[in-house]
Amino acid sequence: MSGCNEYDVIVIGAGPTGMTLALFLAQNGVKTLVLDKEEDVYPLPRAAHIDHEIMRIFQDLGVADVVESTCRSSKTYDFVTGDGRMLMQFDGLDAIGPGGWPVGNMIHQPSIERILRDAASKNSNLDLWTNCEFEAFFENDSGVAVVLKSGEKSVRLSASFLVGADGARSSVRRQAGIEQEDLNFDEPWLVVDAIVHDFDRLPKVNLQICDPERPTSCVLMGSGRHRWEFMLKPDEVPEEMARDSVVAGLLEPWGVEGAVEIERTAVYRFNAKVAKSWRKARVFLAGDAAHLTPPFAGQGMCAGIRDAANLAWKLVQFLKFGASDGLLETYQNERDAHARGYIQLAIAMGQTVCMTDIAKAEARDADMLAARAERRLLAPPPPLHLKAGFLSDSVAAGHYFPQFRLEGSCVVRLDEILGGGARMITRDVVGVIDDTYITIKSILDPALKPFHQLLLGWLDLHEVNAVLIRPDHYVFGTGEPASLVEDWKTRL
Incomplete structure (x- = not known):
């Protein structure tokens, strides 16, 4: 072409x-x-974070292991008041996600x-x-x-x-x-990145400090770094706020003098x-x-x-x-x-954090503390699938297909056996299908034996005989093998 x-x-x-x-x-x-x-x-x-899907993409490129060696992990992502009360917590960030890698990677x-x-x-x-x-x-x-x-x-x-x-x-x-x-989010923040000399003196989890006096983020980073972000007030001049003496004052409550070395400061406008x-x-x-x-x-x-x-x-x-x-x-x-x-x-997260009106912040805190006690969902769930699946009339089309992972003397991930490109997984041994651009494997294939029950469970859950997975790991469609191949050709 x-x-x-x-x-x-x-x-x-x-x-x-x-x-x-x-x-x-x-x-x-x-x-x-x-x-x-x-x-x-x-x-x-x-950037400070990538998730399990991105690690799987790096796996496709053959670089995931070396990327992982540079990452750090936070068990939770905590939204707390200025006096330390827990408003909202995202946990399980160090668990293995559907992509076959840790959910959160700093x-x-x-x-x-x-x-x-x-x-x-x-x-x-x-x-x-x-x-x-x-x-x-x-x-x-x-x-x-x-x-x-x-x-x-x-x-x-x-x-x-x-x-x-x-x-x-x-x-x-x-x-x-x-x-x-413009989606109407525009806030100036001072970003402070530091090289860490003593990890024991720093927080072990990612934090959003929802303090109307000074909304603050504090997050782990990879390769021996840590980051603070401080929301600027309307009357504060960015150049003045980035001065060493001002930054030292902002970090003083964290008690990290001598534990970190400032690598850079910068003022960003957070936009949408x-x-x-x-x-x-x-x-x-x-x-x-x-x-x-x-x-x-x-x-x-x-x-x-x-x-x-x-x-x-x-x-x-x-x-x-x-x-x-x-x-x-x-x-x-x-x-x-x-x-x-x-x-x-x-x-939604930013609007929660960036509240500087004291009365509104107190009302927010009361509502979030009550919601946490009642286990009510406070943030919209992230999207889990594409709304424009190719074969939208079939079960699970557009959904993210998991990369099953087996632990043992070494970790084995499904994609390492299936390879890249378009892949179809079937219940039974499939006869000759005229397509050279799709990898077709039955769960009865000896190479897939370690994953047999996991794959059978997925097919049973969706009550289908086969699934065709796109190269980007999203489900093209489910159904009968020959029909899926023909549909793939037709839609392409």
Whole structure:
């Protein structure tokens, strides 16, 4: 499909979203170029959390084990009053989630970016150009021409598709003329990142301090870091609040002098926005270029990497196997609603934390303490499935398919046996089905013997004979094996 184009896909932005997308494409034989304006990985922390689904995606890329070695874990995520009363608690963050990895993983983003770039350097289908400034794109009959500036030179390249994974101020989004929908959350916060010298003197769990005098976050991070975030008051000047003496005063109640070394301070505005369109012909948006979320649910980086996993397999199907353009159109339909669900969760959390009116905060505390005593749900549940499942009239279509995991002398995960791509699991041995692009395995297959009861339990629960799982681990549909394969071909 790339014809005489120099690349199949050009990705602007070498952050986690852009590199995840590029690695997926390159692993599947798609010639990919990633451009980034910076010379190297941004060295200071940004995102602080990834969940079990993202670890499974990193497993697909062959980097999950090394990523896990850089992570830390918090058992709970506690929302407390200024005097320490528990308002709300999310527990089980150190348990194994449906993705086959821990539910919550506290990270150091530069470490993850380095891991992804190291993996990219080993793939001949992937080129990474740094110190390159994206300038413009122009669409033509065969694809898109991309103009970039490298040093003093202007370079023009061609590709079948362009993806803007270039962050909140996306140049690609701006040039494409795509507007953003503002979801009305805008709060300034001072972020303080620290290198830890004495972990015993720091909190062991993630905290949101719902104190109207100064709403504060305190969270673990990977690679020996810790983070505090302090909400700024309307009369406070960001530059003044970031001064060393002011930061020291904010940290004084935590009693961590000598236990931490300040690595950086920065003032951010926590926003909630979604691009009104994630695609314009041959140009796509992903990650922060497509959506912004407040950090309270820890889903900013997660959402971008989910974008990458969703878009990557669809581009592969289009470029390598002749799928229709309609498949590419499903990208925004699926990801927009899912991303918005997590943004709404983060906004609800943020509105809880960011309350500075004392009377309203006291009423909030009373209501939340009563709700906790009565075990009432206080936050909207996160989205668990895609609302635009391909085979929407079949059971579990659009739901996330679990990666069963067996503990023993070593951990064994289901995907390690099934492999990547589209996969179908059936009750019985299946005869010859004319499809070379789907891995088909029966639960009677000796290789799946350790997982037999778990897979049988899933099929029994949904009362189906087979399940076809998409490359991004969401259920395409359930039913009879031959029919599922035909439906897959038809929908693609």
